[in-house]
Amino acid sequence: MDKEETLLDHMEREGMSRRTFLKYCASLASLMALPPSAAAAMAEALGKAKRPSVIWLPFQECTGCTESITRSHTPSVEGMIFDMISLDYQETLMAAAGHQAEEALHNAMKDNFGKYVLIVDGSVATGLDGAYSCIAGRSNLDLLKEAAKGAAAIVALGSCAAFGGIPKANPNPTGAVAVSDIIKDKPIVNISGCPPIPVVITGVLAHYLTFGTLPELDGLGRPKAFYGETIHDRCYRRPFYDQGKFAKTFDDEGARKGWCLFELGCKGPVTYNACATTKWNDSTSFPIESGHGCIGCSEPDFWDAGGFYKALSTPANPLKYVGAAAAIGVAAGAAVSVANRASKNAAKAAHEKTQLTDLEK
Amino acid sequence: MNEMELLTWARGPGLNIAIGLFILGMLWRLVEIYTLGRKKDLAPARNAPGASGWHTVVRRSMPPHGMLKRSPISYIGGYIFHIGLFIVVFLFAPHIKLVDSLLGLSWPGLPSQVIDAVTVVTLATMLLVLFDRINNPVKRYLSTVGDYAAWMLTFLPLLTGFLAVKHLLLPYTTMLALHILSVELLLVALPFTKLIHVFTLFASRWYNGDISGKRGVPV
Missing domain, CATH: 4.10.480.10 (Cytochrome-c3 hydrogenase, C-terminal domain)
Known part of the structure; x- marks a missing residue:
């Protein structure tokens, strides 16, 4: 595909009507709770958009996030948009392998330095200097730091990249952490979910292409438009x-x-x-x-978080200490009781009877 | 610590610790109270013991003659918030589920809307009772820090629970965590404050009535 071709050109070539495209923009805008005028702006911006370079790094992950985006909506406009970004490195989807793939990655990073969008799925292993997960002989930790340097924005895709996810589950043998635990100086958007919803991924990318910024985020760095309600x-x-x-x-x-x-x-x-x-x-x-x-x-x-099949209002294992607590409680009560009796007996022993003569003193 | 971690802690280790301390404190206090002992009563009973103790248990819940008029907030307010607390604590479906998971006991609950209404009435009544305590010079004079602490410990779980269910002020996750934490605070403090009356009230009433009966003042 020609790098200069716009999204609209490409879609027309693929047999998708302008009407379908506008409808998609309108639904995307309303889904993200943007004003109606944003649909037009989005259509215009997306229509003219040149394919931005996207580098997708997979770390400690299961490829479920990739499956989510590539398979559940094929063929669809979301799929088309993915055609339209220049996905310069994605191990699962790219034809290249080995040294060729590595070359593609380095070329993309060099050519688009400061401009590319970095998508990360999977958590970052930090144990043993990151040796738990390596690609082409380099640790994920290393790769992330290098790739983040030239990124305009980072998308932490899936719960593993966003929060550490399943690799971070207790006892976290690989020392897995989220992308945001490592990279502090770049805008990061967390698209959590295991896997995340495809339209959320494309919604965020469309927002970025349209407005040049990341959408409004919640306290956990997730786009409010999709993660605003329970x-x-x-x-x-x-x-x-x-x-x-x-x-x-x-x-x-x-x-x-x-x-x-x-x-x-x-x-x-x-x-x-x-x-x-x-x-x-x-x-x-x-x-x-x-x-x-x-x-x-x-x-x-x-x-x-306390078991998938335990009701939220029910605790995980609340009677854990009850036996020991009961024993200590009874012992404490008995000890205080003995002390009380001792002081009572002491008072009794110290008691002096008052005689009539005492009163006359 | 994010809100989910806070909730997980509150539901997990936090609750374990709170229930442990509650059991520990309760047994301590009850063993202490019941082993205090009484001197042997050498006087012959003036009356057959009868049901004087049981009568007192009920009678002390009734306002003495004229008192309802003199202190309506204490009596009516007291009734409303105690019954309200009972309904909210024991007839709200998630609470029943909790008891079920702990002890395997369960009973039918009330619809959420009824619980909502009862909660609002209970909260308002508790505020009124507090206002009365502060406003009335005699009650203010008689009140100690313990009284205000007991009020707060009772009020907080009710308030946070309501805010959590209604999704007010803070996200549900955070509010639910605060609700559970406030209950844990209540559990830990209960054996060591006047809130222990939950467990000692009826026993002490019965004892007072019974001993009065024996001494010739049956009720």
């Missing part, structure tokens, strides 16, 4: 929660009637993500719609 607040099963109608097991009457999965461990109330609105697999459904509670995959340390 799954619970947008869940179609919410009325059952409010009515106190809960499925008690995965195959009881309540489960068949589609009642709330809170008691089966749904983490919807504390999970900020857009699954309940954008849904998955071409807007077919999302986990709760398929009958399984939310596991909270877009939140930090979701893996260690």
Whole structure:
């Protein structure tokens, strides 16, 4: 593909109408809660956009994030946009391998220094100087530091890159950390989720292409437009929660009637993500719609958050110290009791009877 | 520490510690109180013991003649917030779920809307009772730091719970963590403050009634 070709040219060539493209821009703008005028601006900017160089580095990851973006929406406008960025390095998707691939990476970094977007999926191993995860003989830690230097912005894609994810799960043998733990001087947007929703990824890229900036972020560095509300607040099963109608097991009457999965461990109330609105697999459904509670995959340390099947209001193992506590309590009570009796007896022993003669003194 | 970590700590180690300290403190205090002992009563009972103790348990919950008019906030307010607390603590579905997971006991709950309404009434009543305590010179004179601390320890879980459910002020995750932490504070403090009346109230009433009955003042 010609580097000078714009997105609109490319789409027309691929047989996509301008109307479809405008519709996509409008839906993207509304999804990101931008004003209506932004749709036009987005269409214009995207239409004229020259393919920005994107370098995608995979670290301690499972390629689920790549699967999410490449497979669930094919063919689609999201897919087209990915055609339109110049994805200069992506191990899973690129044809090159070995030294060729490394050369592509270094050329892209050199040619677009200060301008490229760096996408990272997977966490960064820091244990043993990063030796747990290496590419072409170099540690992820090293690669990240080098690639971040020339990046205009960094997209931490997936919960591993955003928060450390599953590699960071207790006891974190590789010393895995998030991208933001290493890189402090670049704008970073966290697109968390395991995997993240495809339209969230393309939404952020479109925002960047249109406005040249990252969208507004929440306290955890996630775009507010997609992570502004909890799954619970947008869940179609919410009325059952409010009515106190809960499925008690995965195959009881309540489960068949589609009642709330809170008691089966749904983490919807504390999970900020857009699954309940954008849904998955071409807007077919999302986990709760398929009958399984939310596991909270877009939140930090979701893996260690007290069990997927324990209701949020129920503690992990609260009676852990009860035996010891009871023993110490009884012992303390008995000790105080003995002390009380001793002082009572002492008072009794020290008691002197008052005689009539004493009063006459 | 982010909000999820705070919540995980509050639900996990925090709750373990709080429940441990609660059990420890309660057993300590109860063993201490019940082994204090009483001197042997050498006088013959003037009355057969009867049900005087049990009567007192109920009678002390009734305002003495004329007191309802003189101190309506104490009596009516006291009733409202105690019953409200009972309803919110024991009939809210997530709380029942908690007891179920701890002890395997469960019972039907009330709809969230009813709990919401009861919570608002209870919060308002507790504020009124506090205002009365500060405003009334006699009550103010009789109040100690312990009284205000007990009020605060009771009020905070109720307030944070309501804010969490209604998604007010702070994100739900943070508020839920604060709610659980405030309950943990209450659990730890309960055995060592006047809040221990939850467990000693009826026993002491019964004892007072029973001993009065034996001494010839049955009720």
